[in-house]
Amino acid sequence: MNNSMPTTDVVYQPAEDSYLLQEYVKEYAFGRVLDMGTGSGIQALTALKRTNVKEVVAVDIDEEAVRRLQQGIKEQRLRKIKVIKSDLFDRVEGHFNLIIFNPPYLPQDEGIEDQAIYGGKKGWEVIGRFLQEVSAHLFADGKVLLLFSSLTHRDKVDERLSYHLLDFELLGQKKLSFEELFVYVVVKSGVxxxxxxxxxxxxxxxxxxxxxxxxxxxxxxxxxxxxxxxxxxxxxxxxxxxxxxxxxxxxxxxxxxxxxxxxxxxxxxxxxxxxxxxxxxxxxxxFVEGEYLVTWIQNQSKETIRKVLDNLLKQCFALDILGINKEEMHHPVKHIIIDKNHHSVMLDFERCYKTDNPKNVTQFIDFICRLRPELQKKEFSFTVEELRGAAGRYKKERSIPSFEEVRALLG
Ligand SMILES: Nc1ncnc2c1ncn2[C@@H]1O[C@H](COP(=O)(O)OP(=O)(O)O)[C@@H](O)[C@H]1O
Ligand SMILES: [Mg+2]
Structure with missing residues (x-):
């Protein structure tokens, strides 16, 4: 079988990067193989030659590349290979044992548009899009062979991989005159x-x-x-x-x-x-869809805010009764989210502890006191002294009446 299909320079031609990747395709290809951004078809055809490969799907966004590869396959009467025109995974179905991706990875040059070479303004954007969907098309123990260049920013690629809980290992690298090529093998993390x-x-x-x-x-x-x-x-x-x-x-x-x-x-x-x-x-x-309390307050009426603060106080009281102290209740800036139905949800229960002396209500009152300038704009009329006084009495005797006294001050 001949690897190079009859192509002109319209379709991305195999070069150093392709040959480097091809070595690993020979080693890793088995079962169902997907060649994403197949171009000339070099990786797909390399995979097809392996005896343990059952089926190859080759994908390209470029109509001409797809047409040429289809024609070549027909002429050579190759079986077990299918070519699809698709923007990344848009038209790809099913799961694969190996997914090969030699992406367009160079940062975009002003004024030149070639989707076979350029990977978006910063080079790694197409890789980013690919990584969002790749796991859905990979068997649990499937692997991805990913090639990219130093021009793509390796740290960005690493970051993107970790964004999707993917693990990776450097398989090979090669220095060229203006860049260095890297080949990663990517797998799903245990988590x-x-x-x-x-x-x-x-x-x-x-x-x-x-x-x-x-x-x-x-x-x-x-x-x-x-x-x-x-x-x-x-x-x-x-x-x-x-x-x-x-x-x-x-x-x-x-x-x-x-x-x-x-x-x-x-x-x-x-x-x-x-x-x-x-x-x-x-x-x-x-997942709680909503806004942090402090931001949320800005656009709400006094009555809505009062209800939410009252509800949060009740949650703090319930925690006090349980004898659970939630840390950081005096500064819950990123730990309270208000959803669109005005439900308030506290987050981050990692560092709770059991205690006879829980401080949820008193710490939250501290926080309300610090919010007073914001709340004053909404015409809340409590004074910090009143609220602190009531909090002090609650602290001495944690009871329903002393808690009611605190609540009443916000009304
Ligand atoms: N269930 C959730 N819904 C919405 N956002 C969340 C949720 N859990 C966490 N977050 C966001 O993630 C941030 C960090 O979460 P957090 O539980 O505080 O983690 P850590 O224990 O690492 O501090 C939160 O401040 C919040 O913005
Ligand atoms: Mg936190």
């Missing part, structure tokens, strides 16, 4: 495989907190087998579609395992994001 086995898809980095990296994911309820959750909890989880996944950061010393334990306890009282499940080094819970 990603566990999440997917439980029906979570489209895992994507959101932000990081003090201890964890927070990702979002979409829950496919058909795949969420009941055995993963107690039936009792399962009943109220049926509305959750978007989930948050907190994954322990390698550099963080505090283990994450605690958070699930606390969430079970506070969820009983309707507090905190609802826990779905957890595993070693990660916790999966309801």
């Amino acid at each position: 990603l495989r566990e999440l997917e086995a439980k029906g979570i898809e489209k895992v994507n980095y959101l932000t990081h907190g003090k201890r964890g990296n927070v990702f979002t994911g979409i829950l496919d309820k058909n795949k969420l087998r009941k055995t993963h959750l107690s039936t009792n909890r399962h009943s109220y989880l049926h509305n959750i579609v978007k989930v948050a996944i907190k994954v322990q950061r390698p550099e963080s010393e505090a283990p994450l395992d605690e958070e699930a334990k606390w969430l079970v306890m506070v969820n009983e009282k309707g507090i905190g994001p609802r826990l779905l499940f957890s595993g070693k080094g990660y916790v999966v819970y309801e």
